[in-house]
Amino acid sequence: MLSFFSKPRIQGGVHAEQHKDATAHQPIVYSFPLPKKLYIPLQQHVGKPAEPLIRVGDKVLKGQLLAYSQGMISAPVHAPSSGVIVDVNDYPAPHPSALPIRMIVLETDGNDEWVKLCPPEDPFLLEPEDISLRVGAAGIVGLGGATFPTAVKLNMGRENHIDTLIINGAECEPYLSCDDRLMQECAAQIIDGVRLMLHGMRTERAVVAIEDNKPAAYQAMQAAALPYPSIEVRQIPTRYPMGWDRQLIRYVTGKEVPVGCRSSEVGVTIHNVGTAQAVHKAIRLGQPLVSRVVTVSGGAVSKPMNVLVPLGTLISELFAYCQVDAAHTARIIMGGPMMGDALPHTGLPTVKATSGVLALSAPELKDSAEQPCIRCASCVTVCPAGLRPVDMANNIRINQLDVAVDLGLKDCISCGCCSYICPSNIPLVQYFKYASGAVAARQQAQHKSEQTKRLMDDRNARMERIARQQLEEEQARIAAKAERERLKAEQESVA
Amino acid sequence: MIKTQKPNSGAHIGAKTSVSKIMWQVVLALMPATAFGLWCFGWPALNLFIITVASALFFEAFCIRLSGRLAIPVLMDGSALLTGWLLAMTLPPFAPWWIGVVGSGLAIILGKQVYGGLGQNLFNPAMLARVALLISFPIEMTTFVDVSPLFFSHSPGFIDSFNITFAGLSPTDARVGATTLGYIKTEFSQHHLLSDILKDYSGTLNMIGWTRGSLGETSTVLLAFGGVWLLRQGIIQWFIPVSLLLTVALLASVFHLWDSEHYASPWLHLNSGALMCVAFFIATDYVTSPNTPAGQLVFGAGCGLLIYVIRTWGAYPEGAGFAVLLMNAATPLIDHYIHPRIYGRDRKGKPLEISKS
Ligand code: SF4
Ligand code: SF4
DSSP: OHHHHSOOOOOSOBOOOOOOHHHHTSOOBOOOOOOSEEEEESOOSSSBOOEEOOOTTOEEOBTOEEEEOOSSSBOOEEOSSSEEEEEEEEEEOSSTTOOEEEEEEEEEOSOOOBOOOOOOSOGGGSOHHHHHHHHHHTTOBOTTTTOOBHHHHHHHHHHTTOSEEEEEEOOOSSSOOHHHHHHHHSHHHHHHHHHHHHHHHTOOEEEEEEETTOHHHHHHHHHHHTTOTTEEEEEEOOOBTTTSHHHHHHHHHOOOOOTTOOGGGGTEEEEEHHHHHHHHIIIIIOOOSOEEEEEEESTTBSSOEEEEEETTOBHHHHHHHTTBOGGGOOEEEESOTTTOEEESBSOSBOOTTOSEEEEEOGGGSOOOOOOOOOOOOHHHHHOTTOOOHHHHHHHHHTTOHHHHHHHTGGGOOOOOHHHHHOTTOOOHHHHHHHHHHHHHHHHHHHHHHHHHHHHHHHHHHHHHHHHHHHHHHHHHHHHHHHHHHHHHHHHHHHO | OOBOSOOOOSOSSOOSOOHHHHHHHHHHHHHHHHHHHHHHHHHHHHHHHHHHHHHHHHHHHHHHHHTTSOHHHHHTTOHHHHHHHHHHHTSOTTOOHHHHHHHHHIIIIITTGGGTSTTTOSSOHHHHHHHHHHHHOHHHHHOEEOOOOTTOTTSOOHHHHHHHHHSOOOOSSOOEEOOHHHHHHHHHHTTOOHHHHGGGOOHHHHHHTOSSOOTTTSOHHHHHHHHHHHHHHTSSOSHHHHHHHHHHHHHHHHHHHHOTTTSOOHHHHHHSTTHHHIIIIITTOTTTSOSSHHHHHHHHHHHHHHHHHHHHHSSSSOOHHHHHHHHHHHHHHHHHHOOOOOTTBOTTSOBOOOOOO
């Protein structure tokens, strides 16, 4: 009976239309022509941007370090191909705002020549700390889209003595199939990467979780994991957002990660399958992260595919290769259609986080004609975080941001389920992002005004002190003068 | 370089639902019971039905124009149609035309638009109107005719129907009376026992809907059929109907077992009056019911309890309208206290303790 109650369960979520068939059944394309120019942002990860150590005009080889990581949470950036550095400057970022961020521009020479790589003989003889160091030096970040530096996560896992490593092969976003293809084609590499990560974290057990809409990937992974009893490959139900780390952790281990804690604090660490393959390449071959598989799909794409591209490739070149019909492109999305961001144009580079680039045609998009909320509560039912989107949105609409925060605004993961399901087409996630931004800005302003107030108070105190000092000095002077005069008068009277 | 406008976040794709689709499916689910009711009560019922629905649409359009918006797109969402439709179903079939007009006016203007339109109202508009009518015009609202189906010789013809609906002439050869519940109530007041009162009662006829009653509320089986279809379509959830019906059935069973001469059987309760219609179509109204499954269970049980209490001990034979309105008023409270637990937090909203096992 007890086990019935504590049985891991799935909260909320939606059955979105998959749209994966366009790409999931063809092999990954490895023949993408090398672009003439690559635009490599210095920040492709969570944390501090990397610091460039090359100059304009430098010749670099593929895999050469271009910018080193700075600070505790950061990741280095390497040259995706060989060539000449032609610029280090601000260019539009792959973000809805397309605001400029710092990028290194590399003009490729077409040779694609690697630097000298020095992989270890037997990585399992390395110290676990050494694994993290090498993973960190290879610039690996979470390739599922979170882009948290992998080495930092490995260290946290080791320090917290976690008991389970979960490998996220859910790929629950519609349209995307790059992880599916990777698991089908590179299962052995992924499993090797998992073993290396286990070694790096001194952990005994790994669970590879794959949604049951990918039977081929499941079989391939199971076959590859067969010799290693420490690695279990498991099928999980298909339901967006199954790939949300906390949902997956609860489903696989039955544990719930408290708000404000890292998953490693409950003894679990979660990595993406793409990350596992990158770890394999970094340790076994010594190759840093310089390319990734990207799903290009959507109704406006004539040749949808999964394709391996060097990081820094402009989306426009990718789209040209996949024959995207510009006339039918209603929206360009980086990532999946549920959580991804719409991009204003295609002159933006692919980065480590780019799991997919979609060119959606108008009929695929959600109708944007907004209607009044009918309190149907669908959004409450589907919210995986247990929030009440309808109440939060109502409060945001009347600018009651504090109430929205009390209702759990900060626990919203922007998964998009509520917007997806809403029959009135209310852009709920947009509301929540706006409100979070406004709350953060307000807190900053408050912080600033407090700072100013403190400075003012300090200044007033200082002025007062000076005034008091002056007064005291003045009084002392007057007293001294009086004393002097008294003495003088005494002397005179004595004389 | 391809450029697109309106960059935004959030789900870019969506489920294939819309407000009007939901409303139309509810209307579709009401269709069998409505058609049966219209057939049973003939031309006068059809007149009243058309008048009620048309005036609901008219009042909606009027209010929308008053607020300076275009009426057509708003009418297309189907909510006014549904309100008028539901109201018509709860009216006595031979009621005069002005009952329909006044009812629709109350429902649309007082029940919905003064709150700010669709989604803002506290009370179910159709029930609000029905209860207001019942209190203001008790005679008109409690005069029910015998079943007089279309094209039967003793039924009012097409021409007669205008006399009934518009001139307020009482039908010459149609027999009028109270509903089963009303009849039981009056008989009780004369200290008759249930076994005497229900000598002529046929459960089967009541289930089909071959009995005196409101225009579209008589047929238990067709209403339940429509409701189950809505459940299967995912338009409504089972929490409210099941808890409501179960509460009524349970209470009725307990009291019936205790004293079968003074308390009607659960079978009779489930088969009578507005119960099915309320359980599947009125209490499940999105706008005025709670948002969470647990809240909906409480809401349904509350409705069921009140319906039984009012029916059994109250002054009115049928308490569904009052019960729903009372529970509507409690909805904000239910939603305040019953809400889902946020992931990673306890019920009070504090972060969970770390459990490292
Ligand atoms: S899904 Fe949309 S219409 Fe339904 S309650 Fe939520 S916000 Fe309102
Ligand atoms: S976006 Fe936020 S509020 Fe909406 S379903 Fe996801 S977690 Fe819940």
